[in-house]
Amino acid sequence: MSFRKYLVLAGVTVFSPAGDCLLSRGMRQEGTLSLHHLPTLILAVFNPWVGLGILLLLAFFASYMAALSFADLTYVLPATSLGYVLLALMAKFVLHEQVTLTRWLGIVLISAGVGFVTRGPVLTHRHTQTGEPMAEAVSAREP
Amino acid sequence: MKALYAWGAVAAIVTASVAGDVLLSRAMKQVGDVGRLWRSYGLLAVIGRVLRNPSFFFGLGAMALAFYSLLFGLSWGDVSLVAPAAASLTFVGNAVAAKIFLHERLDHRRWLAAVFVAAGVALLAV
Numbered sequence: 001m002s003f004r005k006y007l008v009l010a011g012v013t014v015f016s017p018a019g020d021c022l023l024s025r026g027m028r029q030e031g032t033l034s035l036h037h038l039p040t041l042i043l044a045v046f047n048p049w050v051g052l053g054i055l056l057l058l059a060f061f062a063s064y065m066a067a068l069s070f071a072d073l074t075y076v077l078p079a080t081s082l083g084y085v086l087l088a089l090m091a092k093f094v095l096h097e098q099v100t101l102t103r104w105l106g107i108v109l110i111s112a113g114v115g116f117v118t119r120g121p122v123l124t125h126r127h128t129q130t131g132e133p134m135a136e137a138v139s140a141r142e143p
Numbered sequence: 144m145k146a147l148y149a150w151g152a153v154a155a156i157v158t159a160s161v162a163g164d165v166l167l168s169r170a171m172k173q174v175g176d177v178g179r180l181w182r183s184y185g186l187l188a189v190i191g192r193v194l195r196n197p198s199f200f201f202g203l204g205a206m207a208l209a210f211y212s213l214l215f216g217l218s219w220g221d222v223s224l225v226a227p228a229a230a231s232l233t234f235v236g237n238a239v240a241a242k243i244f245l246h247e248r249l250d251h252r253r254w255l256a257a258v259f260v261a262a263g264v265a266l267l268a269v
């Protein structure tokens with residue numbers, strides 16, 4: 001897999017928790033909202049943190065689509081699940097929330113899952129003319 | 144009774160988001176490697192090709208449905224139950240659905256990864 005493709009996967013991993021963090025910060029400034037105050041909800045978009053958060057989530061969606069164009073769904077989802085770990089770390093170091101022992105255990109399990117999947121093939125191979133060596137390793141085992 | 148509603152919402156969220164992920168994945172496999180397409184035909188052609196794909200829109204619709212199910216679920220059950228249950232079951236559901244509908248080859252590494260990540264996400268949200 002090329003460096004550019006690793007960058008796309010890194011984008012999926014980073015943009016989602018960063019966007020969530022910015023949304024969370026912006027929405028805390030806006031205070032508690034309810035469905036009875038819909039205009040406030042719409043105006044929240046103009047809060048700079050919320051706006052930036054939405055931009056980052058759009059970037060996440062674009063890189064997620066790009067990743068799905070060259071890798072299997074069952075590769076992309078675990079490979080980018082370090083985003084959950086990043087979110088927990090951002091919560092600890094940026095928002096100063098407490099990270100409990102259970103959460104550290106969760107982080108270890110997710111990291112192990114990422115380790116498993118990234119050592120395997122990226123794409124299930126169906127045609128012989130395209131693909132990379134990693135994908136061909138899969139086709140070799142096909143009947 | 145409220146617990147039953149909450150688990151019903153979890154089932155709806157998982158079903159809709161698995162359908163969404165599978166449809167979006169199928170759409171992008173039909174579109175092809177966007178990096179290669181971008182270099183050959185330009186960004187606008189890539190966007191046009193994605194937007195002309197029906198699976199993409201069905202996938203987006205399913206994602207929107209999952210989001211609204213989450214909102215309903217959060218009003219019926221605790222966020223500490225609904226959100227992690229839905230997120231971690233979605234990982235396992237996606238592995239099963241990708242095998243059945245996308246014919247992805249799931250070796251033991253991918254099954255282990257799906258289960259480990261699902262368990263990890265559940266623990267993170269406790």
